[in-house]
Amino acid sequence: METYEFEGKNDEDAIENACRQLNLSREEFDIEIIEPGSAGIFGLVGGRKAKIRVSVTKEEPELPDKEMGIAVAKEASFSGEENGVAVAKEALENILALIPMEGTSVLAQQVDGTINLNIEGDKSGLLIGRKGRTLDALQFIVNKIVNKSLEKRTRVLVDSENYRQRREDFLVQMALRMGDKAKKIKKPVATNLLNPHDRRIVHLALRDDDELGTKGRGEGALKKVIIIPKRYNSSRSPKRES
């Protein structure tokens, strides 16, 4: 018997996710609701995702623990993509077990071809690391492992304790603050060295501001983002303003 965990806006949604990903109808597995999920205040703040565990009761030949995920996925005629989810989940679980991280579990989901892996139970933030470096390293390695066995390139995102969202919020706030500063002092302002993903967030945060432009500066994977007020004249020669 195989068990999987799924998330959704509410338990109905989670069950639908399960059906879609496992390619089964809901009569074919047992559903256990782990967290019913709540909409939060006005459906805005404090909303929690519903979490369910499903046990597929279909008869499968007994297999050694390790290969189970992949082998079952293949035999149950899963598509290649589902296979990727199983490989990704297993790889991350194995790495966590060897660190060793007790009390953590991995939730796997595939949305639009991207595999989302969510590590639960790391209260210490050890797996996140400074500025998410450990999380990025885990993500990089799991990506490598998954794409080694798949033909089609699939992106794997690894998250823990909602770090990705928190980081994005922080970067957007920072970008807006620096944008205001650039406008006020009428001079370009530079961020710290950021990785491509973080730079993208900064560029996008200021994209709709007509008074500001953004540019990357530096060499290699880490670059700074320069936030430039539009009327700023880099040559410092007097020019007519339109």
Next chain:
Amino acid sequence: MKDLISYIAKALVDKPEEVAVSEIEGEQTSVIELKVAKEDLGKVIGKQGRTARAMRTILSAASTKIRKRSVLEIIE
């Protein structure tokens, strides 16, 4: 620590049977030596050393947990 590096390396290379990892334990710092088949060297190092760097980052996180330091050496 040794098993962690061994698992990751084996998952990345084409010839997992040629992956050899040894650990030289010191009082505070241990050195993990990773050996792979010649053709697989690039796989464990990666473009601009990215894979090697990622392995080192995971290794230091794991070492922090047992209050030690570990260094990863990739042996040619």
